[in-house]
Amino acid sequence: MSRLLFISWAPYCSRSDGIARRLGGESYMVYSSGWGSHPATVLFKYLSQTIKSLWLLIRKRPAVVFVMAPPVIACVPVWLYCSVTGTPFVIDAHTGAFLNPRWSRLQWIQRFFSRRARTTIVTNTYLQKRVQEWGAAATIVRDVPVYFAAPSPCELEGKWNMTLVASFCDDEPLDEFLAAAAECPEVSFHVTGNTKKLPSETLNSAPANVRFTGFLSDSDYVGLVQASDAVIALTDRDHTMQRAAYEAIYLGRPVVTSDFDCLREAFPLGTVHVPPTSEGIAAGIREMCREHDHYEQDAETLRARKLDVWEDVATHLRSLLEMSDENKPNPVPCAPTSK
Structure with a gap:
């Protein structure tokens, strides 16, 4: 999966950064903060981010595009670029894209793009079923192994x-x-x-x-x-x-x-x-x-388990994106949800 590009309309998103890095790609935050999020200016903000996203895609010419939702409008420039170039794209749909009242009224737009995406990434089985009911593919990625910065020294007082x-x-x-x-x-x-x-x-x-x-x-x-x-x-x-x-x-x-x-x-x-x-x-x-000692030991066990699950999920995503359009899978299978 060479030249994977992840676009997020946000000032920061560690999930987008983590997925891109784990799959050998690049993550870009496309965000025009100067316009704010007021209803009177948000259309100008989205227009600015649409132009920036298209220009980024044209310059980078990625082989695969990931896009974060919400906002679902971020899918517009990605879909336009991928429709013209034949590039596969994936939507990483956070819970807010479905349940936040601000975006739930735009589910018809989300459905349109999910049906055209190679898959829509969601975090749980409830959202997976919703996407599959649209006739679209859905892959569960509950979490992504994180690359952490070197910790600053921190001493805390108290028991x-x-x-x-x-x-x-x-x-x-x-x-x-x-x-x-x-x-x-x-x-x-x-x-x-x-x-x-x-x-x-x-x-x-x-x-x-x-x-x-x-x-x-x-x-x-x-x-x-x-x-x-x-x-x-x-x-x-x-x-x-x-x-x-x-x-x-x-x-x-x-x-x-x-x-x-x-x-x-x-x-x-x-x-x-x-x-x-x-x-x-x-x-x-x-x-x-x-029971702190017990929970601390179990946290280490869960960490190892999550790393194993991620390897299965990453393999599944790579297999989806390496397939030609003629061999695109039916929209029912998903990556393993437990280990």
Whole structure:
């Protein structure tokens, strides 16, 4: 798969970077931040990114193109280029492309492009079935082995330290977590993410054992995760993969995450699954402390298992992309979903 090019309309995306690098390709973030995301300017932003994407494709002339969705509009320049050149393309469809109200109303566009893609990558069986119902191929890639920066030295005080990885999106039960943290004073909590997205009253009312780190560099983030006893990654939206959770597993750290089927499938070991309520989160944190050695050992076992699964998935993707259009597979098979 020479000259694989991955286009993402985002300021950053470690999943896109990871897939491209693991498959021997290049990842490009195409993002016109100057236009913002206001309804009055977003069309100009998308037009700018469409032109930039087409120009990138024309210059690079890739043999295979991957494109991230959302936004599903990012598929437009990729489809145009690939239709003219006969280049195969793959859509990496995040959960938001299906379930976020902003994009769910555009499912007819997503369906159009998925039927023309070599495959659509999704993170769980629920979304896989939805794509297959469109008559399109779907491949499950729950997570991708991550290339980590060299960690910055990080020394944490206290008996227990746990890191909540947050982006402060509307599906993250932050208030419930803060209430749970107040019930676990024996644990020091470190909350990553850009605090400019938070109201000042949330920051000022946080329990004394909660520290907001702000947005961290890659090195500082890896150092903090490795120094923590566990990583917490929460959502109250079903069918949502937790990238912070699988990054933690690849770093050998156990996880506390939400109790949904797709997350139980993705994290069967080394993980405490909790309902996204303050009581449930607090109980999960205490369970992690009580049985920490057990969960830490299981996290290492799960890490090795995930690496094996990725090799199977990567082989499947390569086989799809190396096939000629005449031998394009029927839209039912998918890559292995467990090991």
